[in-house]
Amino acid sequence: MSETNEIYELVKATLRVTTDDENIQNEIQACIDGAIDDLKTAGVPIKIAEDTDNPLVKQAVIFYAKSVFGYDNPDAARFNGLYEMKKNVLAEMGDINADE
Numbered sequence: 001m002s003e004t005n006e007i008y009e010l011v012k013a014t015l016r017v018t019t020d021d022e023n024i025q026n027e028i029q030a031c032i033d034g035a036i037d038d039l040k041t042a043g044v045p046i047k048i049a050e051d052t053d054n055p056l057v058k059q060a061v062i063f064y065a066k067s068v069f070g071y072d073n074p075d076a077a078r079f080n081g082l083y084e085m086k087k088n089v090l091a092e093m094g095d096i097n098a099d100e
Contacts, residue, residue, distance in 0.1 A: 007032055007052040011065045027069065035064035035083075043091040056093075060086040 012028050039049035039060060051057055063083035067076050 007058065007061060010058065011062060014062050015065060015069050028065070031065035031069055032061055034068070035061040038064065039087055039090060042087050044087065044093075048090060048093060056086060056090055060090060 008029060011032055012025075015028065017024060017028065036049050036052075036057075039057070040046055048054065049057065052061065060083055063079050063086055067073075067079035067083055073079075
């Protein structure tokens with residue numbers, strides 16, 4: 001299984017999605033892509049943001065997906081806050097690595 005499929009399967013399981021409906025699969029993939037793109041625009045170095053084997057990136061992608069996936073999610077704000085905190089940590093990691 002490729003790295004991309006691993007993060008997809010992880011996010012799908014975390015969202016408690018069991019269907020193979022193509023539209024839902026596309027929405028899950030859009031969440032993953034959106035998280036990675038948002039990390040990059042927040043100053044997380046591309047090398048870090050695209051490393052979906054990195055546990056911190058995995059957590060960020062999961063939090064992002066849980067904050068934007070579906071409708072009527074009462075926990076969306078909480079997961080968005082967790083995502084924002086994780087994004088800040090990852091951006092600071094980039095700053096630290098740049099100094100080395």
